[in-house]
Amino acid sequence: MNQPAPAGTHTSPALALHGISLQIGGAQILRGVTLSVNRAEMIGVIGPNGAGKTTLFNIISGVVTPTGGRVEVEGTDVTTLSIPRRARLGLGRTFQTSSVFQTLSAHENVRLAAQAKLGRATSPFVFPRRGDAASTIADEKLDEVGLAHHAQTISGVLSHGDKRKLEIAMLLATDPQVILLDEPMAGVGSGDVPGLVEVIRRVHRGGRTVLLVEHHMEVLLGLVERVAVLHHGELLAFDSPDVVMNDATVKQAYLGSAA
Numbered sequence: 001m002n003q004p005a006p007a008g009t010h011t012s013p014a015l016a017l018h019g020i021s022l023q024i025g026g027a028q029i030l031r032g033v034t035l036s037v038n039r040a041e042m043i044g045v046i047g048p049n050g051a052g053k054t055t056l057f058n059i060i061s062g063v064v065t066p067t068g069g070r071v072e073v074e075g076t077d078v079t080t081l082s083i084p085r086r087a088r089l090g091l092g093r094t095f096q097t098s099s100v101f102q103t104l105s106a107h108e109n110v111r112l113a114a115q116a117k118l119g120r121a122t123s124p125f126v127f128p129r130r131g132d133a134a135s136t137i138a139d140e141k142l143d144e145v146g147l148a149h150h151a152q153t154i155s156g157v158l159s160h161g162d163k164r165k166l167e168i169a170m171l172l173a174t175d176p177q178v179i180l181l182d183e184p185m186a187g188v189g190s191g192d193v194p195g196l197v198e199v200i201r202r203v204h205r206g207g208r209t210v211l212l213v214e215h216h217m218e219v220l221l222g223l224v225e226r227v228a229v230l231h232h233g234e235l236l237a238f239d240s241p242d243v244v245m246n247d248a249t250v251k252q253a254y255l256g257s258a259a
Contacts, residue, residue, distance in 0.1 A: 014039040014074060014178050014209040020059060021068035022052075022233075029055050030066070030233040037178075042210040044220045044241070047230035048253070053213045054096070056230065057180050060211075061093045062086050073178055092176030094167050096183045102156035106147055106166050109155055110138035113173040141169040144206075145199045161192025165199055178209045185216045193219065221245070229253070 013036040020033040030052045037043050045053050058064040060071055062083040070079040078086050100109050114134035142148050145165040150158060155166060164184050171179065184200065185193060197219055204210050204223075214220040221227070227244040229237040231253045237244050244250055 012039065012075070013037055013072075014041070015060070015211070016072040017056075017060070017069065018072070019069035020056070020066050020071065022055060022059065022064065023067045028233055030059070032069070033230070033233075033235045034069075035228055035235060035238050037209060037211065039177075039209055040204075040207050041226070042204045042212065042224045044224035044227045045211060045213045045230065046217070046220065046227060047236075051230040052233040053230055054182060055233075057093065057182050057211070057213065061091065061180060087174060087176070090175070090177035091180075092171045092174055092178070093180040094164075094171055094182060094184060096186050098160070098163050098167065100155045100163055100166050100170070102154075104155055105152050106142060106155055106158065106169075107135075107138050107151040109166060110141050110169045110173050111135055113170040114138055114141075117174045137173050138169075141172045144172060144202065145169045146195065159189070159192060161188045161196055164188060164192075164196055168199055168203065172203065176208065179203065179211070181210060181212045181214075183213055183215065185214055185219060197223065 015037040017033055017035050021031050022029040033056065045056065047053055055064065059066050062078070062081060065080065070077055072078065073086065073089050073091050076089060078089060078091070101112070104112075111134045114137040118134055139148070139151070142151050145168050147162060147165050147169060150162060155163065158166065168184075181200065184196060188196060193216070200210070200212070200223060212220060212224060221241045224241060226239060227237070227241050228235060229244060229250050236253055237247055237250050
C-alpha cells in the first residue's frame with residue numbers, strides 16, 4: 001500500500017527516505033523504511049509504542065545516523081549532514097518535551113531563534129534596536145501562532161498549549177520548509193487543543209511540508225492527507241486516512257492493540 005500521491009497540487013518530493021534502517025547492537029529498530037513526501041503535503045506517522053516513530057524523526061532531523069539507507073531533503077542527500085546544515089536547507093523540528101527558555105519572554109524566545117537564522121549573536125543580552133530584523137520576525141511569528149498578546153509574558157507561566165504554540169513560532173522564525181512535529185498535543189489540556197490544531201493548519205496553509213507524529217487519532221486524521229503506519233520498525237502502510245484506517249492489517253497491528 002506504499003503508493004505515490006495522486007497527481008495534483010504536489011509535484012517533486014520535499015522529503016524522501018530510501019531504505020532507512022537502524023540497528024543498535026542486535027536490535028533492529030527500523031528496517032528498510034522507504035517513502036516520499038510531496039511539497040506542501042501534511043503526513044501523519046502512527047504506530048504502536050516502540051514502532052520507531054520518534055527514531056525515524058531523529059534520523060530525518062540528524063539526531064541519529066541510520067545504519068542503512070539515505071535521507072533526502074529537497075533532492076539533497078542529508079544523511080550525514082549535521083543538524084545545523086539540515087536547518088539551513090529548510091528542515092525544522094519540535095520535540096515531545098518543551099524546549100522554550102522558561103525565564104525569557106515569548107518575544108525573546110522567538111527573537112533568539114530569528115537571530116540564529118540571521119547569523120547574529122544569540123545571547124538574550126544582545127538587545128535589538130527598534131525595527132531590528134530579528135524583532136520584526138519575532139513579532140510576525142508570534143502573530144502567526146496567535147501569541148501576539150503574550151509577547152512580553154514570561155514563557156514559564158504560559159499554559160502548556162501556549163508553550164507548544166511558542167515552540168512552533170520559534171521554529172517558524174528559522175524559516176523551515178519541511179517541519180517535523182513530534183506529538184505536539186502531548187500534555188496539552190483539552191481546551192487548548194482546538195487552538196493548537198488551527199495553528200498547525202495555518203502553518204501548513206503557508207505552503208510548508210509537515211510530518212506529524214500524534215497519538216490523538218481524531219486530531220491527526222482531521223489534519224493529514226496521508227498516513228504512514230510503522231510497526232516493529234517497518235512501514236506497514238502509506239496511504240490516505242480512509243484507506244489506512246480500513247485496512248485489516250493496520251487494524252490488527254495498530255488499532256487492535258490500542259483498543
